[in-house]
Amino acid sequence: MGRKADSKCVYCARNYVTEAEAQTKHPECYVAKERLCYYKRYRLRNRSQVNAKRRQNSARAKGIETLEPILPEAYRAELEIYGKENQFVHAIALKIYQGKKLSHQMSPQHTQGLRQPELEDYIQKLLAYLETEYGIDCFGLIYWLNPTDCPECKINY
Numbered sequence: 001m002g003r004k005a006d007s008k009c010v011y012c013a014r015n016y017v018t019e020a021e022a023q024t025k026h027p028e029c030y031v032a033k034e035r036l037c038y039y040k041r042y043r044l045r046n047r048s049q050v051n052a053k054r055r056q057n058s059a060r061a062k063g064i065e066t067l068e069p070i071l072p073e074a075y076r077a078e079l080e081i082y083g084k085e086n087q088f089v090h091a092i093a094l095k096i097y098q099g100k101k102l103s104h105q106m107s108p109q110h111t112q113g114l115r116q117p118e119l120e121d122y123i124q125k126l127l128a129y130l131e132t133e134y135g136i137d138c139f140g141l142i143y144w145l146n147p148t149d150c151p152e153c154k155i156n157y
Contacts, residue, residue: 073099075134078141079123082108082150089119090147094126096134108152 043050076097083089091108111119130136 075103075136076140077130077134077136078143079126079139080108080143080145082145082147084147085144088112089114091150091152092122092126096130096136097140108150110152 078095078097080093080095081089082091082093089111091110091112093108094104094106095102096104111122114122127137127139
């Protein structure tokens with residue numbers, strides 16, 4: 001853009017060229033007012049749709065069929081740990097989702113005073129329960145949250 005007005009660069013769907021070259025070489029996509037070709041403007045406005053279609057066409061060309069989610073309504077568990085990572089654990093909470101919907105939520109259970117082996121046993125018991133009830137064998141996400149955000153109590157650290 002730091003060039004003179006007569007030698008401005010214009011983006012065309014095919015390559016970068018000067019304004020005069022774009023008018024002569026690519027009249028089907030050159031627009032004088034906006035200096036962007038139709039293809040480029042469409043791709044900028046509908047980026048996610050264009051990229052999804054491009055990925056789908058690429059997969060189809062390779063012989064890969066588009067797959068639906070295998071288990072859209074499968075259960076997954078998220079563990080919320082209130083404490084400071086690698087220091088101490090104030091409380092542990094659990095959320096269970098079915099698909100994208102929150103189906104069950106365990107309020108924070110305070111674990112202050114538990115030693116690491118006891119804490120690990122508690123988490124293993126939670127996993128064993130989740131596997132028997134919901135078929136969940138591991139936590140999807142584990143969040144470390146500030147202990148002052150514990151909804152069960154208001155402790156100032």
